[in-house]
Amino acid sequence: MLHNRRNGDLYASTVDTVYRNIKRMILLKELRAGQKLSEIGLSEQLGVSRTPVHEALRRLESNGFVVIVQKSGAWVASPTRKEVEDTYAVRAKLEGWTASMAVHRVTPLFLARLEKKIEEEDEIFKVRDLERYIEVNTAFHMIIAETAGNLVLTEYIADILSKTFVYMVFMDRYFDFENNPSLDEHRRILDAFTAKDEALCVRLVERHVETALLELNLD
Helix, strand or coil, rough: HHHHHHHHHHHHHHHHHHHHHHHHEEEEECCCCCEEEHHHHHHHHHCCCCCHHHHHHHHHHCCCCCECCCCCEEEECCCHHHHHHHHHHHHHHHHHHHHHHHHHHCCHHHHHHHHHHCCCCCCCHHHHHHHHHHHHHHHHHHHHHHCEEEEEEEEHHHHHHHHHHHHHHHHHCCCCCCCCCCHHHHHHHHHHHHHHHHHHHHHHHHHHHHHHHHCCCCC
């Protein structure tokens, strides 16, 4: 039994490693939007069997990085303009909803966690670490979602955040690392939560998402 559990842990670790490696290749544009992905090619490149590659691609699909078509294969996602706009519109409303609930559950710990993520975001942006920047930015929004106290909504937020941050990766001009428009917006959101101003929190969060869409320069 212990042997089987160890084998399971080893396999899960291998899948995690493959997932992170493929994700990093997408973030670094070594794999481009719309590119066909070969399980055999990836397994040879990463030095693993096809099975963990297959599982990693499934996870990447659930996070919006990859599209899998039955009996056809896998591709790096290549979202249409309408898909991007629709996703951001839904995200704005969902995050506005979480903000309206979270503002009634504000604690010193909640505010401290948001402030810490803002500080991390500033430092990570300076060193131009895209992967960590996305993780910290996501964490900022997830703190608000989790504080709202609705587990189903939190799951929806996690899913849609993943999709919209993937869209950012595919739009080259967004991550030029010359300026960080979200940082000041996050600070204003923190101030609104500190003041426990529900209307302002909702307005700033929704505007923050709308601004992120504009920053993608879809025209």
